[in-house]
Amino acid sequence: MTQLAAFAAELLAGRIKVIDLTQTLSPEFPTIALPPEFGQCAPFRLEEISRYDSRGPAWYWNNFSCGEHTGTHFDAPIHWVSGKDLANNTTDTIPAQNFIAPACVIDCAREAAANADFVLTVAVIEAWEAKHGRIPAGNWVFLRTDWSKKSGAAYANLQADGAHTPGPDPEAVRFLVEQRDVLGFGVETIGTDAGQAHHFTPPYPAHFYMHGKGRYGLQCLANLDRLPPTGALIVSPPLKIKGGSGSPLRVLALVAS
Amino acid sequence: MSLRAAYDGVVAAVPVTVPYERYSIHGAHWWIGRALHEAVRVAGLRPRDIDGLCVSSFSLGNDTAVGLTQHFGLSPRWLDHIPMGGAAGVVGLRRAARAVQMGDADIVACVAGDTNAPDSFRRMLAGFSRFAADASYPYGAGGPNASFALLTDAYMRRYGATREDFGRICVAQRQNALSFPHALMKRPLTMEQYLAARPIADPVALFDCVMPCAGAEAFLVMREDTARAMGLPGVRVLATIERHNAFPEDPIQLRGGWAMDCGELYAMAGLTPDGIDVVQTYDDYPVIIMLQFEDLGFCAKGEAPAFVRHHDLTCGGTFPHNTSGGQLSVGQAGAAGGYLGLVEAMRQITGQALGAQVAGAKTALAAGFGMINYDRGLCSGAAILAAA
Amino acid sequence: MTAKLPPPQRKNPLLPTRQPLLPPSSRSRTALGLTAAAAEGRFALQVCADCGAVQYPPREACHACLGANLPWREVPAGGALIAETTVRITADPYFRQRTPWRTGIVALDCGPSVVAHLHGDVVPDGRVRMTLRLDKSGQGVMLALPGQDTPDMQDDRQMREMTCDPKGRRVLVTDGRNAFGQAMARAFIDVGAAGVFVGVADAWKPFPGQDKLAGEVVPLDITDTDSVHRLAASLGGRVEILVNTALHVRPGGILDRRDTVTAREEMEATYFGPMRLAQAFGPVLRSRGADGTHPACAWVNILSAYALAPTPTFGAFAATQAAALSLAHSLRAELRPLRVVNALVGPLDDEWHQAVPPPKVAPAALAASVLRALRDGIEDLAVGDIAQDLLARWKDNPTTLARELAAG
């Protein structure tokens, strides 16, 4: 209790800042682009129910619709076939304890600016650890690319051969899961995997290995440039969708000033 | 040709006009009621003495002659409703005359009346007939102005009639109207004014058109001895004709149904056109007057323009015609317009003219024409009357 | 000689807009046969099956023999003008806005005399070609054209009340992401549209033909209510013809799908999309239905002919098209005086019909058909051999068509 009271006092005093890592849910925000014969993730849509009018004189409200993987969203292990048989692998069964955790932020903004197909490798992680210390178990690892500052076509960056956005290679993901026991992997792009990740073996390694080991994903994050390399506390509870594979959510970071 | 039976022993009497008004806040029931009231007052009858009723009106709403019996407290044993517009007077007369002659009724009141309110004429036109709604009203919605403009155009094209020819008819009728107390249009009309009038639907201009108004007309049909006993001057019905949808194969109407029955009309009357002292044609537009002059034997087909150039059509002229001023000057009170000429004819040959009296008039011809169902008038009729 | 219509003038903002009134619309049920023929650009009258007499106005019994069997048949359209008038005074508010208005009586070679609207180049006693057109009430009316085409005859003032010539008008093509929308935009530019706006959804997603897209690209996603309303707010008052080219064809029957996700996308694009367009653009287009020399005039839907009856291999899609067709019929009543053009198309020559053998409808062919329909004032058209065949079978017996398509 005293710990929490101290925390609350720091929060109220403004010495702990709350940083919003969430993109605004809007109809225009890009979703994952798959070949059109596949099922598609629904974009965000808002339909007005009433606005102080004949449909409801004193109140304004909307119905919204979207996919589980629309906007800033959480990936549960069941999202990928490699995690389909794990225990507690859905949005409603994941232990709530896991929704608050610290994060390590690996800043690759410069590299991503230079190369949209920048790949996070073990070497890059080790170089980061040389500077900031070993990634503790149970931490989120966020890949900062400043990709969230782009919008529209530049953000999706779709070419004739698919999307070109940064992401980890298979070894880096395995390293994080098996050697560092991370809680999950978070990115600013539409997927935790690189835009060209279907050419890796296995394809989409971030999804394959993270979810295969019961770890989580966070996509379409923003404001990672406002986080310290270590020490930020992430609050990221998805909607409690029964059997859900993920959900749009508000992601907050608590940072000591 | 075997002639139909004559209307022996029957007269029409008590010509009634309820003075017209441009617009009225009263319904058609009111106008028809006023006409019946005036008829029984003049005749010295009680309403229940009327045992036959014949009604024509466009503006009774959902009522027919049936509803009017209860409305007016009448219990007739003979009832007719004649939805024939401009032919209603002649047709009403011939049916009533036959009913009285055969004893189906003793005293038949023939009445026509309509009201007129702003915009009621447009609404009447929009729903005038199925063919009109389907195939003529949506074409410019010109109503009868446009329909008669087309007939006028075709007539002018075929027979070389000019605007001045039609103007002669209209100017003469206005002259007649100046002495007729009920005429709504009492300003003298010159040929210059006629020709300079505002165009309505080429070649029809303002003074070719009747003005819709409210009003009613009526007369009584009874046995000649009844009339004599009551001291009522009556007119005998020498002959009548009616015809509907005549000459359907004509691509456009350059002749009316009179042309089918003209010979029988005069044969039944035992007269020739020369023997007619006063002519009352149906005159919603002057072109139809020309058709009647031709089809009723006053001149040959296509010669009406020459006929009007060579005759004075006023009350004192060589060919007294539409002596009250006709609808063109008195106004068109809906179905009462189909009675106007007939009622005026009765007055002229019984010496009861309200305006100028044609000297020595003993015989009269009154014609009717009505119901532009689509592209032409379907109903035509005529009656030859003689002073009793 | 028809005077060449000058390009639209900019509106005087101080003058009120001419209200979009409708000409008299009441008709007997039988007379709607004229409307049905006019909608397809055919000149058809009732012809007595017993004696061959041609009937007009429409009737319930033959005027020659009283026979009751009076099927609608295409008849020779030639005739002669035997009377004319120019109506200058009328109590009808629609025609009052438009006087003087010229009409006449035409003696048709096939028999009847017909009261008709007259093209300005029709001369007294001259030969005419009679046509059936839809007026602003959407009812079939007679329009007499000169015996031979005359220069600029499309520009005739009275004829323009019954056509939707794109020349000088501004067009919104709702979806430029597909080849059909792209061809449509190009075609409108080629015939002299005053402006062509081309909607593009998901601009972040590249698409084939993007580099050659003709017209002014505007953001529009008809599956997004907000997007539709935002565009209507900025563009609604500057569009005279709206062509909804949004397509969302996916093969598959009901059982092939395993879910309703794709069907829901189809409904969003082909049913809710037009509904959103109608709710956002409809009122302002309708309000400009009599505005100036180039009023808003047409609303074009591209629909699959399988809206009439489904082919099971595209069964789920066909159901959305049936819904869209039903919506379009209702829009007709609500959007008057706008013309609601339904172009029923057969299989399109696109990536979603790879397994379907020809004949298929190419983008340029669809665009050409829609343009012809607008210029001729046609409201119902079937584009391509397959669509025309389906329509003919459907008219012959809709139940049989459904059964024969179900049998494969």
Ligand SMILES: [Zn+2]
């Ligand atoms: Zn027949």
